[in-house]
Amino acid sequence: MTASSFFKTMVTKSNWLLTVFTISSIRLEIVAMNYICQSMHLPLIFNFGHTSKRMESVVQILKDSSQCPNLNFYDGYCTIDFWNNKQFKVVCNTRGYKIEDRKQRFGLYSTYHLLHTKEGTIIENTVRALNQLKKMFKFNMVFLNICTKTIKVSFFEELFSKITFNPGYKITMDGVKFDLDVVNYLLNTLKAEDYFVFWNSDMPSDFKHENAFKLQGVVYMDGRWVQVEDVLKIQGADFVHLHETNFTVANVHEIIDRWINSEVDMFKNFNAQYLFDDFLPNAILDDLIGFEQMCLFGPMFFTLAKSTSAARVDTVLAIAIRQSYFILCAWKPTESFPVEYAKGDAYKDAYKILTILNKKDKLEKEMKQETDGYERNRLAEEIQELVEKMWDLGGRFENGKVYVDR
16 A cells, blocks of 8 residues: 555545544534433523524424413513413513523522513514424413403404414403403304403303303303303313303203203313302202212212213213302213312222112112012122122212212
């Protein structure tokens, strides 16, 4: 090998090693940056992504995690925070947006404001901040909380034209003066998977809208305008909350009866106040097969939906009737009792117990019609076996009713 060819070979090998070393260094740097970003305080990560295009791409490694941002609009500004990270807050106004970072040091809280200036409307700067957060997280849902004294349709028109997320919206209007044009606009615009909450504000007694209960979830603090017919038409809702209504005890009976016998799922969670007269409307429970068990706020009655329709999926039901309000819950046999009403697994056997009770009731009816002594004895033995299974699951019979102690 000549000196020239040897030199070329060495240079080629050196370049190859340099390339490998450079690539390895870049990879090592990316791994290191990933680790650093994952261990950084969220406000620092957010600010970090603003320093350069390269750093903006680095913070996108957090994109695997999901968040539900709260957009809280007040008179003159908006804040963005996350329900599971109250120390992080972005404040947006017409001058731009800034990070408010409350971090404890030596037992004291210090606040640092990292300002990013950009003139524009409150919505424009809110969208700018939100777009930066979108580079860091996946959004499951956007919570829009309107806390201004009044609001106009033009506000939502601008907002929806600039915020276009595939996940659904949950819009809460808290203390906002009722505006018919605004509410009609929202109910006409929101999709079936969205949520709408109208809170701390009166609504007109003659209000009507065909989509008022066609969303995934609705809360009307003033529900005095709601008619029983409105409730009976509900289908496939996640939750419906009416904090004040003109429902009578007879109306409560009608709603519960329709819900139990409905061919389709009406709602997973429903609660409403009613006009209390001299007695609780518990009589409707007397003819149902089920059991009573204590939950966080008192006794709750568990039963099964009477419909066998394939469209009725949430067949395990729970009913709580109190003085002036009632609660209805529904879930699948494979699911658990809603966590907002129960803690732990005290209700995990609800479907098993209800299945046993229904089978016991069926056997008892057969036994009443059976005239053959041998057959009656066989049915009696089966019924006794079911009773023993009930005991094993914490059930007991008292005055013709079933109670579960857990």
